[in-house]
Amino acid sequence: MPIDEVDTPALLLDLDAFEANLAALHDAVRGSGARVRPHAKSHKCAEIARRQIAAGAIGICCQKVSEAEAFIDAGIRDVTVTNEVVGAQKLRRLAHLARRARISVCVDDPANVAELSEAADRAGVVIDVLVEIDVGARRCGVPPGEAAVSLVRAVKAAPFLRFAGLHAYQGSAQHVRAVTERRQQAAFAADYAAVTRDALARYNIACETITGGGTGTYLFDAASRVYNELQPGSYIFMDADYRRNDWDDRAQFRQSLFVLTGVMSTSGAGHVVVDAGLKALAVDSGLPAVHGRAGLEYTKASDEHGVIGVADRAVRPRLGERLWLVPGHCDPTVNLYDHIVAYRADRVEAIWPVVARGALW
């Protein structure tokens, strides 16, 4: 099917750019000693996970048990839940997944360690556990260094858990614009992880995995010699927010993700209206960019409408014309769609279900 026949709004993936991004990531980190475990929260799509693994990834990351369930149902066999899982219902489901796949999960609380071990016992499994340390993002995680050691010892003492390493993700560093500042924040995160690893070594506790890093910092993380596992997510897609970062040439990825939208009203003066609004585009990290059309700016989103300002010098879009938008933030945008329309040049090659869309639990 030609792209021209895809009805709007639609979520499009440029396969050439996507494949180039897959290859670029592995090329960039090759020889660093760091494995790649991409974050599937960005795409929620089993076909993309399979292609990431075929390109060299060792498995995937998820944030929610229900995401892990969707991917394991689709045949993925190695999943890290990069998040705390709290409460008996979720822990029972998580423990059952460990019968079907290699599962690891984060903890940052001794009470949670106890309930996790109990759930593993009931399911007849041993679960790999990463102790999450706060490396600067001030979200989840125990403080690095000695404070983390006691939680690691609690994990090691829990009969149905295996201590697998440290989760040291610095989410807010990813979007720091200037390269030098971003590198600095990544270095702080790596230092916090190294300090914790060294504190554990003093107790003769080996730290098999130190995992973290994202699309904004992965080159620094790979070069740190602290992280041995990287979990970038957005690199396959990119978005308008990540494009506002300054980039080293070598770290740059191509834009592969677009929202195709149709012009549904041209009766306004100075603007046209498109059919993709708040339910077709996440705007938490800013409004989308209009791709490849000078003088057009997406200026306002309402539930089902987007207002596109048309500069005086610009070519005014016609009724029914289609525009390509670069979403402000890829992850929550993908979560609005049931399907990704994968295309090459001007032809649709495949429709991929977003199997973990809406997987919140």
Place this chain on the structure above:
Amino acid sequence: MPIDEVDTPALLLDLDAFEANLAALHDAVRGSGARVRPHAKSHKCAEIARRQIAAGAIGICCQKVSEAEAFIDAGIRDVTVTNEVVGAQKLRRLAHLARRARISVCVDDPANVAELSEAADRAGVVIDVLVEIDVGARRCGVPPGEAAVSLVRAVKAAPFLRFAGLHAYQGSAQHVRAVTERRQQAAFAADYAAVTRDALARYNIACETITGGGTGTYLFDAASRVYNELQPGSYIFMDADYRRNDWDDRAQFRQSLFVLTGVMSTSGAGHVVVDAGLKALAVDSGLPAVHGRAGLEYTKASDEHGVIGVADRAVRPRLGERLWLVPGHCDPTVNLYDHIVAYRADRVEAIWPVVARGALW
């Protein structure tokens, strides 16, 4: 099932508040001469549409053909698409719906009038058409007054369309905070509609329906004696943004919609982390409010996490404790969920599918 057993995050509807809101709307507009056609873009839920109609609504509004399809499949028999529908694919689907239900749709362009009439012809139907006028929101719609008359005449000249009236919705007026200013903007909108109605009368064209109004302005619209059909959507739910409006006592609705979230990390100093972030809550109109807990503030949303700041004097939430959040904006929040959990007091009464979730086309 007790609410305590609902896993988080979940979208909850307080049935007492919802039913009170249904009744309050009809009580408030009774005797005004205005019919109520609630906007189903807010809830996307067939069960809610049925209850709105049982409470006295004449039918529903939708924004997208795919929403109309979902509601007509669920048995709703009178749907206005309060939006322009552009392109052969969508128009073919719209025209086929007109075989199964009473359908009306907006236009603001003569070329669209022509393609709509052609689609109606092919489907063997006559479609009711509302001419959309721009009453101040500067989005879709032709200018009011004489400029609108020529488009109305084009509709009347189209063989398979029936001119049904004017669509005169002022979306941006709904969220104007001060009552006096909001009333003023509603009055401007009603004046624009009246001017257009009067211009049509000079050509002996009757204007059967003048539809518009929303949750923020419905009392003014009902009192205008211009609008004879009102299309509020959010009144059944309310949200943190609408609650920031000043309200006449009589116009106020109760908060019925909540996102139930669980505390998943308490290791940070001065904050806890909950399991509802950008994929569980729309933040376009601001962050959610924490319901009924003094000293707690939702300060930051990331994809799957919400950071809740805890004031010094506040009771610190425990790990696994559940908090009730009032979404910033109800419509795009509901669109993130497959189900609404309808409860009364502390018991779940029903789980209602969000049948038009993700209906973008």
